[in-house]
Amino acid sequence: xxxxxxxxxxxxxxxxxxxxxxxxxxxxxxxxxxxxxxxxxxxxxxxxxxxxxxxxxxxxxxxxxxxxxxxxxxxxxxxxxxxxxxxxxxxxxxxxxxx
Numbered sequence: 001x002x003x004x005x006x007x008x009x010x011x012x013x014x015x016x017x018x019x020x021x022x023x024x025x026x027x028x029x030x031x032x033x034x035x036x037x038x039x040x041x042x043x044x045x046x047x048x049x050x051x052x053x054x055x056x057x058x059x060x061x062x063x064x065x066x067x068x069x070x071x072x073x074x075x076x077x078x079x080x081x082x083x084x085x086x087x088x089x090x091x092x093x094x095x096x097x098x099x
Contacts, residue, residue: 003032004018016047028061029062029065
């Protein structure tokens with residue numbers, strides 16, 4: 001099963017049948033994590049703006065589920081981008097220095 005947007009249920013065609021399950025908070029978060037991973041792979045493979053937009057929508061829904069303010073997250077993202085930069089292909093691992 002994959003996550004589905006609530007309005008997609010209303011747009012189902014006559015004769016189509018789906019198994020739809022309402023999940024609790026813990027299940028939703030687990031499915032969201034899995035869905036983000038799948039959408040990321042699809043988005044990269046297809047270079048799809050649509051898939052990345054879906055990821056943002058799922059992150060927004062998780063914030064709402066956890067009673068976190070999505071706009072506050074967006075403000076922090078912008079501030080961190082300005083203050084400490086972006087993620088652009090660098091990896092780092094702290095090593096012990098022997099002074």
